[in-house]
Amino acid sequence: MSLEPTKIPLTVKxxxxxxxxxxxxxxxxxxxILYQKEGKIVDLYGHPADPRGMGSLCTKGIAYIQEATTNPMRLKGIFMRKGDEFISVDYAQALEILKGKLSKGKTAFLLGRQAGLEDYLLARSLSEDVFVDAPIVEFMPSSLKPTDWKRAKFILSVDAEPVFSEVMATRWVVDAIEAGAYLFCLSSRYETTCAKAKDRLLLKPDSIIEFLQAILKPEKGDSKVEFVKRSLFLMRGALVLVGAHLLNSPFREAILSILAGLRKKFGVNYSFVGDLMPFPAKPMEEFFERFEEFDNLVVVGNHFRYLREDHLKALKDKFVVSFQVFPNITAHYSDMLFALSMYQERDFINYRHGFGYLVYSPKTVDAQDVYSPADVLGKALGLRVSLKDFEYYEDLETKGEVELRMEDIGSKGFSGDYYTRKGELFLYTDSTLVEDLGHWNPWTHEMERFQRAYINTHTARRIGLKDSIQIGGISFDLITTENIAEGVIFIPSEYEEFQPFDPGHRVGAFLKNPYHRYEVFL
Ligand code: SF4
Structure with a gap:
């Protein structure tokens, strides 16, 4: 889909x-539509002819496109570590150093959401060791486009929070409800969509899995299980929304098996909501296990948030080159640091999500002193990766959007023979609306200033917790609330020690498995 600017401008500036x-x-x-004067952004509007956003942009989108571009804390240039300080280096000098360093030893690539597809393709052309901080899927992550969610008559939401992760898609859930759909929410914290639910159950994650398993069993379950079972059977083509973070948890196999089972038994449609990686890569868990093996790390994104203290210390024996938007913890521990060009500052293919399609966007902002990892590494190592060689490129160029060619989850052989982790108290860490980049901007940071632990009121009373809780040697202020399931502690995961306003703790500092979104606490 390609769009032209509106005939009548949307801005009065x-x-x-x-x-x-x-x-x-x-x-x-x-x-x-981005309006600029003399190269500076003067206004930004959602395009009214776009069927996905329908003329709207969310806070996160505006903060990324408009605010991050002009944020005074935004990194610009190239830096090299010298002792405890960073010094500026020029591009030619940086390429020479990179060539020398990366042509020796073993290199791992750590790619985050800001990494372009060309960065991924270049990394894969150099190494199998490409690690991503999103769950990796080998099946079609969505059987239905979000714009078609509005046709569902019954929606089962499983720990999904589109209001935080895939913001504008929420409108299609609301449209379905307004057309009479029944929304049943099953989650371990009160998700924003729960406010629109006709029924909801706040359960700890092992109980969510048991509830879903009971739907698939022929035996009679409790009244809620039987209601959902009947609804899925009678309202064919019901929609199941699943929080992508469940695939980065001890419940991955269980949830895949259940979803494949629901698809086969009731013909449900499904969509994963949140950050997903639909191309071959390796999970961060494997990176932690093989940490010692690598001499060089190329990092695009704030992956050192996941590192334990001993790993942070061991970085001094490795060469780290990283590409960052802000001077975060990963920037701080880098040997060479490039200011990263954001997606609006280069041609970009949006691929890291659970909706099963790729979207091409041309560059809309000219930014100085920012760099694309594929350009830099390609030049340093004498390689050239072109998006034109990418299998979907032709379709993307002509249509602007293309569906992934992947197998349906129902045709995958998930056995159902999985291990469900049981626990009395689960620690749940996940992002909220203020993601990593949002904490670098005062007005998005204000939406959630402090990193606190949220616990169910009865659970806190039962285990004798009042004002604070110690997790991994760190003390968190405790907020008791009915909006968290019994047996769950929730802590927002996007904080770290180098954030400029009210810094918090990186997940690597207090979780046993920082890459997992759920872990057993008791
Ligand atoms: S909903 Fe997503 S794509 Fe749309 S403006 Fe917000 S962040 Fe951007």
Whole structure:
């Protein structure tokens, strides 16, 4: 889909250029029009002709496109560590150093959401050791586009929070409800969509899995299980929304098996909500296990948030080159640091989400002193990766959007023979609306200033917790609430020690398995 600017400008401000792009802040890929004057952004609007965003942009999208571009804390340039300090280096010098370092030893690539597809393709052309901080899927992550969610008559939401991760997609859930759909929410914290639910159950994650398993069993379950079972049977084509974080948890196999079972037995549609990786890569868990093996790390994103203290210390024996938007913890522990060009500052294919399609967006912002990892590494190592060689490129160029060619989850052989982790008290860490980048901007940071632990009121009383809780040697202020399931402690995961306002703790500092979103606490 390609869009032109509107005939009548949406802004009343003066501008000399208007560009159309598609936000890559999440899988919704909302179309936008950016108005600029003398190279500076003067206004930003959602494109009214875009069927996904329908003229709207969320706070996160605006913060990424408009605010991060001009944020005074934004990194610009290239830096090299010298002792405890960083010094600026020029591009030619940096390429020479990179060539020398990366042509020796073993290199691991750590790619985050801001990494472009060309960065991924280049990394894969150099190494099998490409690690991502999103769950990896080998099946079609969505059987239905979000714009078609509105046709569902019954929606079962399993720990899914589109309001935080895939913001504008929430409108299609609301449209379905307004057309009479029944929304049943099953989650371990009160998700924003729960407010629209006709029924909801707050359960700890092992109980969520048991509830879902009971739906698939022929034996009679309790009244809620029987209600959902009947609804899925009678309202064929019901929709199951699943929080992508469940695939980065001890419940991965269970949830895959259950979803495949629901698809086969009731013909449900499904969508994963959240950050997913639909191309071959390795999980961060494997990176932790093989940490010692690597001499060089190429990092695009804030992956050192996941590192334990001993791993952070051991980085001094490795060469780390990283590409960052802000001077975060990963930047701090890098030997060479490049300011990263954000998705609006280069041609970008949005691929890291659970909706099963790729969206191409042309560059809309000219930024100085920021770098694309594929350009830098390609030049340093004498390689050239072109998006034109990418199997979907032709379709993307002509249509702007293309569906992934992957097998349906129902045709995958998930055995159902899985291990379900049981626990009395689970620690749940996940992002909230203020993601990693949001904490670098005062007005998005204000939405959630402090990293606190949230616990169910009865659970706190039962185990004798009042004002604070010690987790991994760190003390968190405790908030008791009915909005968390019994047996669950929730801590927002996007904080770290180097954030400029009210810094918190990186997940690597207090979780046993920082990459997992759930872990057994008691
Ligand atoms: S919903 Fe997603 S794609 Fe749309 S503006 Fe927000 S972050 Fe960007």
């Amino acid at each position: 003066e501008f000399d250029s208007q560009k159309v792009g598609f936000c890559a802040g999440c899988g919704c890929a909302c179309g936008y």
